[in-house]
Amino acid sequence: MNRDGWHQEAERKWDSFAGKWASNSREMWDKGSRKKIIPFFSKYVPEGGKVSDLGCGDGYGSLMLAKSGYEVIGLDISSEMIEAANLRAADNSHLSFIRGDLAKLPFPNEEFDGVMAINSIEWTESPLQALSEIKRIVKPEGYACFGILGPTAAPRINNSYQRLYGEKVIINSMQSWEFEQLAIENGWELVADTGVEKRGVDVDKLADLSKELRQAVSFMWLFIFKKTVANEQFNQS
Structure with a gap:
């Protein structure tokens, strides 16, 4: 499947x-599997x-970022998600949304102090291309927060x-260690990481x-990476 077919x-x-x-x-971000993300990012x-929330869905996480003091642009490939997200942005001057593709982000070079991409880079045909695009739009020494699904999610x-069974799927299921290695080999420095436990897991027994x-x-x-490698091709003329 070519890139256009995959992303369609x-x-x-x-x-x-x-x-x-x-x-x-709301439940996921407030009480569920995503409740750790905004404190970790902050x-x-x-x-x-x-900052940009890449794969923002209906924009609830983006709204939480805006309420935490960031200037936020949320992006999602789904026009239906963006329509729902725009309803959240109506009364917040620090929040806006745009439809777009992680493989070809509609932002200038070095636009953002940070980005958040939670369970979104796996939905691209080429995670490496998406990672390169994210690197392009982040300022030098800027940060990227990624969430990668666990093995049995x-x-x-x-x-x-x-x-x-030979069926075409549109998810690139990476292991967390694979994504970490991919990022480090392509100009990112690991700053911090942490897990979001599955339901039924006793966290005290994991230490x-x-x-x-x-x-x-x-x-x-969850990972926090810092962009540390300057790349001349990303510099604006």
Whole structure:
């Protein structure tokens, strides 16, 4: 499947899922699997910075970033998601949304102090290309927060497993360690990482496990990377 075909399918999928996602997003960000993300992000990205939420869905996470003191532009490939997100931005001058593709981001070079991409880079045909685009739009010494699904997270089962039957799927299921290595090999420095435990996991029993084993029982693994390698091709003339 070529890039345009892949991303058209991704848009259709998330358009069809927009209503269900919007009905659950508040709970996910406030109390569920995403409750750790904004506090984790805020530890490293200075308040007042300009940030982009890449794969913003219905924009609830973007709204939380704006309420935390950031100037926020949310981006999603789904026009239905962006329509829902724009309703959230109506009364917030620090928040806006745009439809776009992680493989070809509609932003100038070195535009943002930080970006957030939670369970979104896996939905691109080429995570490396998306990572390169994210690097392009982040300022030198700027930050990127990524969330990568754990090995047994339900979205992997629901969207990736059928590839074993030869069916075309539109999710690149990376292991957390694979993504970490990919980022480090392509101009990012790991600053911090942490896990989001699966339901039923006793967090107190994880402390003595190796990082790899903790990742194995996580629902999602969160990373903060810093852009440290200058690349002349990204400089504006």
